[in-house]
Amino acid sequence: MPRQALTLVGVWVALMALLATTIAATFGPFGAWKAAINLSVAFCKAGLIFWVFMHLREQRGIARVVALSFLLWLAILMGLTLADVLSR
Amino acid sequence: MTALPLQTPEERVSYLNAGHTLRSWFLTTDHKRIAILYLVAITGFFAVAAVGAALIRLQLMTPTGELLSHEGYNRAFTLHGVVMVWFFLIPSIPNTFGNFLIPLMIGAKDLAFPRLNLASWYIFVGGGIFTLYALIAGGVDTGWTFYTPLSTMYANGHVLAVIAGITIAGFSSILTGLNFIVTVHKLRAPGMTWGRLPLFVWSHYATSVILVLATPVLAMTLILLFAERALRLAIFDPSIGGDPLLFQHLFWFYSHPAVYIMILPAMGVVSELVTAGARKRVFGYWFVACASLAIAGVGFLVWGHHMFVSGQSPYAGAIFSFLSLAVAVPSAVKVYNWTATLYKGEVVLDPPLLYGMAFVGLFTIGGLSGLMLALLAIDEHVHDTYFVVAHFHYIMVGGAVSGFLGAAHFWWPKITGRMYPLVWGRISAGLIFLGFNLTFFPQYLLGYLGMPRRYPTYPPEFQALNVLSSAGASVLFVAYVLPLVYFTWSLRNGRAAGANPWGASGLEWTTPSPPPKHNFEQIPVVDRPAYDYPLTRARGDE
Amino acid sequence: MSEYVTLREPYAARRQQSDADFLGMYVFLATEAMLFGALMCLTFLYRTQHPQASALAAQHMQLWIGAANTGILLTSSLFVALGVLAARHGQRRTTAGMLAGAMALGVVFLTLKGIEYGLDYRDGLMPVIGHPSPVRQGPAGLFIDLYFVATALHALHMIVGLVVLGTAATLVLRGAKRLPGQAVVVEMSGLYWHFVDVVWVFLFPIFYLARG
Numbered sequence: 001m002p003r004q005a006l007t008l009v010g011v012w013v014a015l016m017a018l019l020a021t022t023i024a025a026t027f028g029p030f031g032a033w034k035a036a037i038n039l040s041v042a043f044c045k046a047g048l049i050f051w052v053f054m055h056l057r058e059q060r061g062i063a064r065v066v067a068l069s070f071l072l073w074l075a076i077l078m079g080l081t082l083a084d085v086l087s088r
Numbered sequence: 089m090t091a092l093p094l095q096t097p098e099e100r101v102s103y104l105n106a107g108h109t110l111r112s113w114f115l116t117t118d119h120k121r122i123a124i125l126y127l128v129a130i131t132g133f134f135a136v137a138a139v140g141a142a143l144i145r146l147q148l149m150t151p152t153g154e155l156l157s158h159e160g161y162n163r164a165f166t167l168h169g170v171v172m173v174w175f176f177l178i179p180s181i182p183n184t185f186g187n188f189l190i191p192l193m194i195g196a197k198d199l200a201f202p203r204l205n206l207a208s209w210y211i212f213v214g215g216g217i218f219t220l221y222a223l224i225a226g227g228v229d230t231g232w233t234f235y236t237p238l239s240t241m242y243a244n245g246h247v248l249a250v251i252a253g254i255t256i257a258g259f260s261s262i263l264t265g266l267n268f269i270v271t272v273h274k275l276r277a278p279g280m281t282w283g284r285l286p287l288f289v290w291s292h293y294a295t296s297v298i299l300v301l302a303t304p305v306l307a308m309t310l311i312l313l314f315a316e317r318a319l320r321l322a323i324f325d326p327s328i329g330g331d332p333l334l335f336q337h338l339f340w341f342y343s344h345p346a347v348y349i350m351i352l353p354a355m356g357v358v359s360e361l362v363t364a365g366a367r368k369r370v371f372g373y374w375f376v377a378c379a380s381l382a383i384a385g386v387g388f389l390v391w392g393h394h395m396f397v398s399g400q401s402p403y404a405g406a407i408f409s410f411l412s413l414a415v416a417v418p419s420a421v422k423v424y425n426w427t428a429t430l431y432k433g434e435v436v437l438d439p440p441l442l443y444g445m446a447f448v449g450l451f452t453i454g455g456l457s458g459l460m461l462a463l464l465a466i467d468e469h470v471h472d473t474y475f476v477v478a479h480f481h482y483i484m485v486g487g488a489v490s491g492f493l494g495a496a497h498f499w500w501p502k503i504t505g506r507m508y509p510l511v512w513g514r515i516s517a518g519l520i521f522l523g524f525n526l527t528f529f530p531q532y533l534l535g536y537l538g539m540p541r542r543y544p545t546y547p548p549e550f551q552a553l554n555v556l557s558s559a560g561a562s563v564l565f566v567a568y569v570l571p572l573v574y575f576t577w578s579l580r581n582g583r584a585a586g587a588n589p590w591g592a593s594g595l596e597w598t599t600p601s602p603p604p605k606h607n608f609e610q611i612p613v614v615d616r617p618a619y620d621y622p623l624t625r626a627r628g629d630e
Numbered sequence: 631m632s633e634y635v636t637l638r639e640p641y642a643a644r645r646q647q648s649d650a651d652f653l654g655m656y657v658f659l660a661t662e663a664m665l666f667g668a669l670m671c672l673t674f675l676y677r678t679q680h681p682q683a684s685a686l687a688a689q690h691m692q693l694w695i696g697a698a699n700t701g702i703l704l705t706s707s708l709f710v711a712l713g714v715l716a717a718r719h720g721q722r723r724t725t726a727g728m729l730a731g732a733m734a735l736g737v738v739f740l741t742l743k744g745i746e747y748g749l750d751y752r753d754g755l756m757p758v759i760g761h762p763s764p765v766r767q768g769p770a771g772l773f774i775d776l777y778f779v780a781t782a783l784h785a786l787h788m789i790v791g792l793v794v795l796g797t798a799a800t801l802v803l804r805g806a807k808r809l810p811g812q813a814v815v816v817e818m819s820g821l822y823w824h825f826v827d828v829v830w831v832f833l834f835p836i837f838y839l840a841r842g
Contacts, residue, residue, distance in 0.1 A: 004715055012708040019700055026693075026839045034842070035677075038835035045704075045831045053711045054824045055817075059652065062273060067656045070663035073301050076388055078671045081337045084392065084404035085675055117639075197640035200650045266657045274650040275640065300657055304664035312672075312779065321757050321775040322766075323672075329680055329769035338668060611642060 011052045018045050096584045097505030102602040104505070117202035118605055120503075123188035125209050126179060131572075133175035133216060138565070140168030145527075145558040151548045161544035162229035163245070169232030170223060174254050175216045177488055178346065181353035182299075183212070183264055185495045186292045188503060190268060192596035192603065193286050195277025195612045200270040204263050212260035219253030222246035231542060233343070236324040236335045240316040248318055251310045258303045258310075261349075265299025268292055277595075279614035286594055286618055287370065290377040291356025294384035298345045298352075302388070306342035309335065333399050340391035348387040350484060351451075352380060354491025355422055358444045361494050362426045364592035365441030366433025369619040372425045379418035379425075386415040396467050405464055412462035416455060423452055438590070439513030443494030446521050450486025454479055457532065472542075475535025481528045493520070493571065500575065501585030505602040508578040512570065519567035526560025593620045636812070648814060655818050659825045666783070666829050673776050673836055676769070683769035685842030690755060690765055691777065695746045696838035699739050700830060706735035707827045710795070710820045717816040720809040722802055725816060729799035732823065736792050743785055777837045784829055791826045794819045 022041040026034060050056045056067055097104060103120045106112070113121060143164040147153040156164060187205065191198050199205050222228070228245040230238055239247055272285075272293050313335070316323045324330045363370045370376060392400055392408030400408075426448055435441070457479040460466050470476065493516075501507050530553040535541075539550050546554065588597040595614070599607060641647040677684040713728030750756055754763030755774050766774060798819040801807040807815050 005712060008708060008711045008715065011711075012704065015704045015707075016701060019697070019704065022835060022839065023693075023697055026841065035835075035840065038839045042832050042835050046828045049707060049824055049828050049831070053707055054821055055714075059656075060649075063649075063653055063656050066269075066653065066660055070301065070660045070667060073388065073664060074667040074671060077305065077337075077341050077668065078674065080389065080392065080404070080407070081334070081341075081671065081675060082678065083407060084333070084337065084400050085331075085678055087401040087403040088399075191640070199640075201654060202639065262658075262661050266654060266661070269657055270650050270654045273653060274646055300661050301664055304661045305668040308665050308668040311783070312669075315775075315779055319758055321779065322771045323775060323779075325772075328767060328771050329683070330772055331676075331679065334672060334675055338672065341668075606640075 007052065011048050015045055015048060018048075097602055100505065100600060100602075101604060102505065102600065103605040104602050106605040115206070117198070117206055119187050119191055119199050119202065119205060120603065120605075122205050122209055123184050123186075124503075126183040126187060126212070129209070129213055129216065130176050130180055130184065133171050133220075136220060137168050137171035137176055138568075140164050140171065141561065142565070144168060145561040147544055148546070148554045149558050151551050151554075152545050156544060158544050159229055162231070162542070163223075163227035165542060166228050166231050167223045170219065170228075170250065170254065172484075173232055173346070173350075174257055175212075175219070177350040177484060178261060179212060179264075180350075180488065180492050181357060181495060182268070182292060182295055182349075183208075185288075185357065185492075185499060186264075186268065186295075186353060189499065189596055190271060190289060190292060191275070192599060192607055193289055193594060194272065194275060195280050195595050195608065195614060196271065196275035197606045197608065197611070199267045200275055201267050205267055208260040208263040208267070211263070212257050215253045215255070215257030215260065217253075218256065219250050222249035222253065233339065234310075234313060235339075236313065236316070236332045237326060240313060240324060248314060251314055255307050255310045255314075258307050261299050261303045265296035265303075268296040269300065272296075277611050277614055280595075281614075283374075284614055284616075284618050285377075286356075287359035287373070287376050287380070288356040291352045291359070291380045294380040295349050295352045295356075297381075298349050298384050298387065302342045302345040302349075305338060306346075309338040309342065312338075333395070336395050336398055337391070340394045341388075344391040344394065345384075345387045347480070347483070348383055350488050351491075352383060354447065354488045355380065355419075357491040357495040357498075358426060358447045359422075360592075360594070361440045361444030361498055362429050362448075363619045363621070364498070364590050365438065365444060366430045366435050367591065367621050368429055368433035369617075369621050370425065371428035371431075372421075373618065375421055376425050379421045382418040383415065386411065386418070390415050390462075393462055393467070396464055397471050402464075409462055409464050413459060416459055416462075419451075419455055423448055423455075437514070438510060439517055440494050440498035440590070442514060442517035443490050443497060446517060447487055447490040447494065450482055450490060450521075450524065454482025454486055457482065470535055472540055473535035474531040474539050474541055477541050478528050478531035478535060481531070485528070486524055490520070493517075496571065496575070498590070499596075500578070501589050502596060502599075502601050502603070504579060504582075505585055505600075506578045506582035507585045507589060508574050508582055512574045516567055516570040516574075519563065519570065523560050523563030523565075523567045527557050527564055528560070530554070530557045530560075591623060593618070593623055651814055651818060652821075655821050659821065662787075662825060662829075666780070666832075669776065669780050669783075670832060670836055673773070673780070676772050676776070677840065680769035680772070681842070684773045684840055687765060687770035687773035687777075688837065688840035688842070690753060690763075690774070691838045691841075692746045692749055693838050693841075695742050695749075696834055699742050700834045702735050702739050702742070703827045703830050706732040706739070707824050709735065710823045714813070714816055714820045717802065717809050717813040722805070722809055725809065726799045726803040729795050729802075729816070729819075733792055733795050733799070736788055736795075740785060740788060743781065773837075773840075780833055780837065784826070784833060787826050787829070791823045794822055 018041050022038050025037045030037060050067065056064055103118055116122060143156060147155045147161055226246055228247050228250050230243050272289060312323045315321045322328050322330055324332050324335045326332060359370060359376060390408055390412040392404055393412045396405050461476060461479055497513050534550055534553050539546050585601045587600050595612060637644060637647060709728045709732035713725050716724035716728060751760045754761050757775055798816050801815060802809060
């Protein structure tokens with residue numbers, strides 16, 4: 001049990017490090033890339049929370065598909081609407 | 089062998105007489121009783137929405153109709169649209185027949201979350217009563233589509249109350265879809281593999297995917313609308329750079345898949361009606377099953393075809409046009425497969441099959457007009473005309489309502505243990521087909537000739553077609569009342585039904601009519617494919 | 631372990647019931663993701679249409695409160711995860727303690743949020759009330775209003791999360807739910823809380839860090 005608890009604490013350390021990174025990136029000289037960097041960091045954090053804290057790594061196929069399906073659907077919403085917004 | 093008369097439903101122990109108190113009905117967790125609670129609720133909502141339709145058709149009998157004020161007419165078609173879409177069509181088949189049949193069809197004793205099922209009914213009725221009150225106590229004039237900035241800034245009326253009620257009812261949709269998905273994944277009987285599931289179940293599974301992924305987007309859209317109107321937030325306000333078109337994108341991202349929520353369950357019903365009516369295994373089982381999933385999936389990619397002339401970029405319009413043509417393909421696959429199932433089958437023209445065939449014909453006509461609308465060049469001319477109105481009524485009424493009535497005529501003996509007089513079933517099917525076409529075919533012509541929708545008046549040269557349409561509506565009214573009459577009559581006087589009066593294949597037909605409270609004494613073990621015709625027992629046996 | 635799990639209708643096996651509970655919760659969380667995701671998509675689309683105004687609006691956000699809240703919420707998730715671990719090992723008091731710790735952090739989050747809203751009011755960012763700052767005119771107002779809707783909705787979900795965690799902790803501490811057999815109530819509560827955390831993980835960069 002202590003080993004598993006240690007894993008959880010390790011994930012927490014990673015999450016805090018990612019938080020520090022994203023804040024630093026906001027103040028850094030990254031210009032237009034900031035949004036992409038911050039979003040990527042957010043995805044990493046969310047991924048860690050889903051995979052470890054939310055036990056997605058223990059689940060079988062269908063639960064994983066369900067848990068992550070929304071990503072595809074939001075991509076559809078975003079993508080096709082963006083196609084309109086950018087080409088008007 | 090069957091010399092003794094069948095027990096009447098009152099004599100037999102079943103879910104219907106497992107408790108006679110109000111409490112046993114209103115606090116039930118039995119999916120079959122909840123299905124009946126839903127049936128009563130949606131019938132009531134249908135009647136209210138039909139009143140809206142009656143007002144519209146009465147107003148349009150004359151070119152300068154004086155029945156309603158212009159404001160009143162707007163409220164009439166908004167009432168009709170809101171109640172029909174959210175309080176009749178979306179719950180119609182899934183929450184009545186889906187609730188009743190899915191556990192029976194997969195060999196389970198109930199849905200995955202029975203108490204959630206009951207909660208969804210209360211949420212639905214709560215949202216519905218709230219919306220209904222608002223629509224009647226003054227109403228809303230924005231149309232069921234609530235476009236901004238009319239709905240947020242300029243409309244008078246109870247917009248906030250109506251959209252609050254719709255959002256509440258939306259949670260009922262989400263919970264139903266959730267329940268169905270988990271049920272189909274986890275509660276199938278031993279041996280009931282995905283490849284042996286009835287196509288009715290496949291359709292409802294695809295519908296449930298849409299329910300859970302699309303409805304939350306509607307909830308957010310309505311929350312934003314509520315916030316903008318109630319708190320004077322600036323979300324879609326064009327005066328400070330807000331984009332009303334983004335409202336439309338968010339709204340239609342849900343509302344287009346919503347029409348597939350309305351049609352997929354009916355398609356599932358038709359699959360059952362056609363195979364049972366032809367007593368023949370469905371042609372191309374996997375094609376039909378995958379077509380359901382394809383409709384659900386591709387249906388999420390086409391919403392921009394509601395916005396071709398709203399200011400959307402023509403490039404996005406072209407993309408959406410192409411995808412809208414593509415989504416017709418899986419629907420067409422189903423039509424071909426149903427037709428091929430009937431070919432060389434032992435066709436018996438009982439009412440369920442008549443409704444199934446009505447669906448196939450009317451849905452095809454509606455679908456073809458949909459292809460026309462998907463083409464930018466045609467839609468440029470017929471957008472917002474009666475051509476569009478005719479198109480979606482052919483699908484929703486000719487299609488979805490035919491499916492609903494077909495389901496009622498097919499599974500009534502299972503649900504109630506009583507048979508209705510078949511001759512009246514055939515008469516009502518014919519009358520509905522006649523009345524429907526009389527009502528809505530003229531509307532294709534009117535739209536093509538240029539009559540706009542949502543207008544309370546029209547040029548005098550359109551009167552003849554409008555009168556035909558209104559006349560058809562009165563036939564439809566009678567035709568819809570007929571089943572209410574003979575179904576109610578059958579509850580006391582109908583012949584007692586056996587377990588399998590149609591000689592159909594499917595686990596639900598192996599239980600008594602009506603089924604016992606827990607469906608199966610022992611969970612069945614399935615070792616035969618779906619639609620296992622010819623059945624070893626002859627038609628009509630106990 | 632399995633002797634405490636009560637089988638509900640209509641399940642025939644404990645693994646089946648547990649799988650169904652997890653799948654149901656993931657489906658529910660997917661719907662919540664679509665809800666918040668739609669709002670985030672709208673925000674991105676406005677950022678695409680009005681990049682400078684969005685950056686200007688973001689500069690008026692209380693970045694350090696937002697950052698502190700992110701750290702607090704991530705830590706509360708750790709507590710919840712440890713609580714679930716303890717529940718799986720049948721440790722009643724540790725479970726309740728961890729959940730209580732998470733709840734305490736949740737209350738700190740909401741307190742800071744309240745203070746933040748107070749500062750927003752002082753700066754004239756709030757709709758309807760207060761003296762509107764010139765920032766609210768023009769497209770920056772769109773961004774600011776979306777920020778309020780998003781964070782208010784999130785706070786509402788946090789409050790529900792506190793109730794959920796509190797109920798789970800109470801049931802476990804009183805022995806109404808025995809561990810580890812009936813740990814599912816802690817697991818489900820944990821999933822919900824983690825999800826509310828994930829929503830914030832995205833809200834933070836989208837609104838607070840969008841300063842250009």
